[in-house]
Amino acid sequence: MDFSQATGLIYSELTRWIHAAIRYLPKVAVAILVLVIFTFLSRWISRWIVRGLERISSNVSLINLSGAVVRVIVVAVGLFIALGVLGLDKTVTSLLAGAGVIALAVGFAFQDLTANFISGTMIALARPIQVGDVVETNGYTGKVLDIKLRSIVIDNGQGQTVEIPSKDVFQKPIKNFSRIGQRRIEVTAGISYLDDLTMAQRVAKSAISQLPFVLRNMPVDLHYRNFADANIQFVIWFWINPAVTNPQTALSEAIIAVKRAFDDNNILIVFAAQTFDLKQKLTDQKSEGRLTSK
Numbered sequence: 001m002d003f004s005q006a007t008g009l010i011y012s013e014l015t016r017w018i019h020a021a022i023r024y025l026p027k028v029a030v031a032i033l034v035l036v037i038f039t040f041l042s043r044w045i046s047r048w049i050v051r052g053l054e055r056i057s058s059n060v061s062l063i064n065l066s067g068a069v070v071r072v073i074v075v076a077v078g079l080f081i082a083l084g085v086l087g088l089d090k091t092v093t094s095l096l097a098g099a100g101v102i103a104l105a106v107g108f109a110f111q112d113l114t115a116n117f118i119s120g121t122m123i124a125l126a127r128p129i130q131v132g133d134v135v136e137t138n139g140y141t142g143k144v145l146d147i148k149l150r151s152i153v154i155d156n157g158q159g160q161t162v163e164i165p166s167k168d169v170f171q172k173p174i175k176n177f178s179r180i181g182q183r184r185i186e187v188t189a190g191i192s193y194l195d196d197l198t199m200a201q202r203v204a205k206s207a208i209s210q211l212p213f214v215l216r217n218m219p220v221d222l223h224y225r226n227f228a229d230a231n232i233q234f235v236i237w238f239w240i241n242p243a244v245t246n247p248q249t250a251l252s253e254a255i256i257a258v259k260r261a262f263d264d265n266n267i268l269i270v271f272a273a274q275t276f277d278l279k280q281k282l283t284d285q286k287s288e289g290r291l292t293s294k
Contacts, residue, residue, distance in 0.1 A: 024086075031082035038078025042071040056125075065149065112167070113150070119170035120149035128174055134242055136175035138168050182215065183242040187254050190231030192268040197224060197232065200267050204236055207261035208254055213245040214238050231270035 046067040053063045124147060129135050133144045135154070142156040152169050154162045177183050187208075191200050201222045208220045218239035225233045236258065240250045262269055 027086050031085045034082045034085060035075075035078050038074055038081070041078070042074035045074055046071040112165075115167045116150045116165050120147070120151070120166035123147060123152070123166055123170055124149070129169075129176055133176055133178040135177065138164050138172055140164065141175075177242055177247075181241060181243065182218065182239050183247060184237055184239050185247060185250050185254060187236040187251065187258060188225075188233065189258070190228055190233040190270050191262070192270050193232060195267050199265065200234075200262070203261045203265050203267065204234075204258050207257040208236060208238050211238075211250075211253055211257055213240050213250055213253075215240060 049070045050063055050067040053066055123129070129144055129147070129152070131144050131147060134142065135144060137152075140154055140156060140162045142154040142162065144152065145155050145161065146153040149166065151163045151165050154164065156162050191197075201224075204222050205220045208214060214220065215238075221237045223235055223237075225235055227233075236254070238254065240247065259269065261267075
């Protein structure tokens with residue numbers, strides 16, 4: 001084959017390619033148009049999804065991520081349709097197979113990350129807790145500062161923040177002290193065997209009921225629990241609104257009120273067997289005839 005024949009073959013092949021490209025131009029134009037349409041469509045659907053999620057969730061991270069994922073999915077659908085228009089069906093099949101393999105590999109490599117992501121999404125949708133709630137979970141108690149897709153951030157009230165993986169929060173029990181809007185406070189103590197139980201009950205309940213933060217529509221209860229070695233143990237229950245009153249402050253004020261009321265009525269609080277019971281001592285002295293009047 002001489003040079004002229006080689007040139008002719010090259011020219012013929014280029015001419016065939018040019019003719020094929022010209023015939024292919026309408027399909028290319030349609031494919032580009034499909035991509036443009038789906039790009040604009042992805043933005044519109046993403047905004048629509050974001051607005052819808054804002055009505056049911058306050059998790060900004062979840063809302064933004066959902067909008068981005070929807071946009072990518074719509075653009076990907078447009079890309080596959082465009083490749084189909086161009087007749088690249090085998091390319092579409094290869095891309096789908098490759099995406100499946102990549103997703104499988106990522107799932108195995110980042111199992112914890114995937115589990116936390118899914119758990120965080122479920123928490124944001126189901127909303128068992130919200131920002132501002134006081135909760136107890138995984139051994140930590142505090143106010144929820146942030147609900148991320150990967151973790152939950154809690155202020156433990158000691159100048160520290162605790163970040164708990166979403167998977168652990170989703171899979172384990174959660175105590176939510178803010179959901180109902182009421183919280184029961186418990187005060188435990190013990191009184192002397194020589195005191196009148198009915199009087200002590202009335203005095204303690206009256207002292208607690210007069211505290212300004214105690215809910216008036218909920219009862220104040222005092223129940224005696226058992227006979228201990230040196231005292232009769234009891235528990236007082238009353239209710240507060242945790243959004244208005246700090247539970248620790250309420251407990252402290254309740255203890256002060258009960259102690260003051262018992263002192264005013266000469267009721268002795270005995271906390272341990274080693275506590276010196278003055279009333280019992282005086283009674284013993286009287287019985288032995290060793291107490292002299294002044």
